[in-house]
Amino acid sequence: MISVLDYGAGNVGSVIRMIERAGGAALRIATPEEVLNAKKLVIPGVGAFDHGMSQIVSRQLQPALNEVALNLRIPVLGICLGMQLMCKSSDEGVLQGLGWVNAEVKRFLPRETSGCRVPHMGWNTLEIVRQNLLLSNDGEEKRFYFVHSYFVRCNDFSNIIALTKYGEDFVSAFQRGNIYGLQFHPEKSHRFGLELITHFVELDVA
Numbered sequence: 001m002i003s004v005l006d007y008g009a010g011n012v013g014s015v016i017r018m019i020e021r022a023g024g025a026a027l028r029i030a031t032p033e034e035v036l037n038a039k040k041l042v043i044p045g046v047g048a049f050d051h052g053m054s055q056i057v058s059r060q061l062q063p064a065l066n067e068v069a070l071n072l073r074i075p076v077l078g079i080c081l082g083m084q085l086m087c088k089s090s091d092e093g094v095l096q097g098l099g100w101v102n103a104e105v106k107r108f109l110p111r112e113t114s115g116c117r118v119p120h121m122g123w124n125t126l127e128i129v130r131q132n133l134l135l136s137n138d139g140e141e142k143r144f145y146f147v148h149s150y151f152v153r154c155n156d157f158s159n160i161i162a163l164t165k166y167g168e169d170f171v172s173a174f175q176r177g178n179i180y181g182l183q184f185h186p187e188k189s190h191r192f193g194l195e196l197i198t199h200f201v202e203l204d205v206a
Contacts, residue, residue: 002201003029003038007059009052009081010044011187018187022194024201032064039205040074044187045081049105049150050093052081062098069100073178075203080148083174083181092150101176103154109167116167119149124184126162126172134180134199135162135173142192144172144184151183 002019006012006028019026019042029035043065045052056062069076078086087097090105097105108118124146128137135142151170154160162173164183172183180200186193 001025001027002040002042003027003034004042004044005035005061005082006030007043007052007061008055009047010079011046011185012044014187015042015044015079018193018197019201022198022201024197030059032060035061035064035068038068038074040200040203041068041076042200043076043078043082043085045079045083045085047081048092049081049084049090049097050095052085053093053095053097056085056098057095065098069098069179075200075205076179077200078179078181079187080183080185083183084150084152086179086181087152090150100179101154101159101174101181102156103152103159103171103174105150106153107150108170119147120151120166121147124164124166124172126164126184127169128162130158130161130175132161132173132175133203134175134182134196136195136199143189144182144186144192145188146172146184148183152181 016026084105086100087103126142159174163169164172
């Protein structure tokens with residue numbers, strides 16, 4: 001069973017449907033008690049960083065999230081804003097993130113400087129830079145759907161598993177042990193997204 005966190009800032013239904021398409025069972029959860037009972041957890045997300053963190057704090061979810069991610073070490077997958085909330089801070093707001101990964105969230109350079117429109121919206125490819133259990137490095141070009149104005153910058157390069165170019169290279173996927181983050185939306189990425197979610201469904205649970 002994969003628990004999908006509903007904290008008022010994510011497209012939970014789409015993620016659940018993709019998990020089910022991948023052959024997994026999914027459960028929408030919203031309370032600290034349900035987080036503590038999770039065996040695998042997905043933190044989806046759309047919207048602003050401070051809104052996402054304030055929702056987590058106001059619902060008293062942060063201690064439970066820290067427990068399952070850092071102590072129980074269950075597989076946790078953050079998608080888009082969910083990935084960014086795993087970082088220490090964001091240029092988008094003033095609140096501190098969960099801080100599970102040594103990284104900050106930065107805003108893309110304006111179009112006048114980079115030549116690229118902000119937000120970054122649409123399909124783009126990944127360069128897989130480290131072997132991992134979610135993204136198959138089989139030589140086939142992987143295309144995923146993105147929509148974001150901010151991106152993750154990892155301070156520990158060993159956490160980076162994939163990069164994407166949009167004016168500059170940015171971290172499109174990271175991993176720190178049991179913690180995974182994706183800047184793109186696998187639930188909107190057709191067969192490549194389905195393949196990735198299938199790999200998450202099949203991850204061993206300690």
